Amino acid sequence: MARYVVHVRTPLPPDEAFAYMADLTNFATWDPGVERVDQVDGDGAGPDASFDVAVKTVGRTMTLRYDTVTYDAPDTVVAFAENGLLSSHDTISVEADGSGSVVTYDAVLKLKGLLRLADPLLGLTFDRIGDRAAAGLIEALEGERVPEPAS
Numbered sequence: 001m002a003r004y005v006v007h008v009r010t011p012l013p014p015d016e017a018f019a020y021m022a023d024l025t026n027f028a029t030w031d032p033g034v035e036r037v038d039q040v041d042g043d044g045a046g047p048d049a050s051f052d053v054a055v056k057t058v059g060r061t062m063t064l065r066y067d068t069v070t071y072d073a074p075d076t077v078v079a080f081a082e083n084g085l086l087s088s089h090d091t092i093s094v095e096a097d098g099s100g101s102v103v104t105y106d107a108v109l110k111l112k113g114l115l116r117l118a119d120p121l122l123g124l125t126f127d128r129i130g131d132r133a134a135a136g137l138i139e140a141l142e143g144e145r146v147p148e149p150a151s
Contacts, residue, residue: 001108001109001110001111002108002109002110002125002126002127003106003107003108003109003126004105004106004107004126004127004129004130004133004134005104005105005106005107005148006104006105006130006133006134006137006145007102007103007104007145007146007147007148007149008102008103008104008105008134008137008138008141008143008144008145008146009097009100009101009102009143009144009145009146010100010101010102010103010141010142010143011099011100011142011143012100012101012141012142012143013096013099013100013101014074014075014094014095014096014101015073015074017074017094017100017101017103017141018073018074018075018077018092018094018101019045019073019074020140020141021077021092021094021103021105022045022046022068022071022073022077022092023044023045024037024039024045024049024051024053024066024079025037025038025039025051026140027051027053029136029140030133030136030137030139030140031132031133031136031137032132032133032136033055033056033129033132033133034053034054034055034056035054035055035056035061036054037051037052037053037054038051038052038054039051040052040065041067042068045068045071045073045077046068046071047068047071048068049067049068049071050065050066050067050068051065051066051079052064052065052066053065053066053081062083064081064082064083064088065081066079066080066081066088066090067079067080067081070091074094075093075094075095076091076092076093076094077091077092078090078091078092079092084112085111085112086109086110086111086112087109087110087112088107088108088109088110089107089108089110090105090106090107090108091104091105091106091107092104092105092106093106095149097149100143102146102149103137103141103143104148104149105133105134105137107126107130109126
């Protein structure tokens with residue numbers, strides 16, 4: 001299992017930050033590892049939304065179908081994808097912070113079957129991928145990386 005968590009303070013109010021993050025089509029604008037995102041169910045963000053997310057892997061593109069499994073606006077959205085190789089569980093939460101908000105992106109990637117033996121290597125690779133995505137997210141939210149917010 002590999003996990004990457006980033007907390008970004010943004011001047012966006014919570015409802016705007018949540019709306020941006022919950023619409024997974026925006027992944028392609030801030031995550032350099034995402035080639036494109038197509039919505040396949042629903043109309044924008046929401047509890048019935050599903051998205052095909054094409055991610056760049058070594059030498060090819062892999063498409064993962066992310067289904068929204070939790071949608072609690074304007075606080076939390078959880079998306080889950082799974083194929084024969086791996087599962088991805090992404091939790092996005094938004095908390096008010098003064099006139100802005102703090103967005104937390106928590107991604108957990110699990111390899112399946114014999115590939116689980118490569119989990120230690122996946123963790124190292126996922127950290128690099130996560131750092132690039134975090135930089136894009138910070139730029140998109142016009143924010144800054146912060147330590148875990150006090151709840």
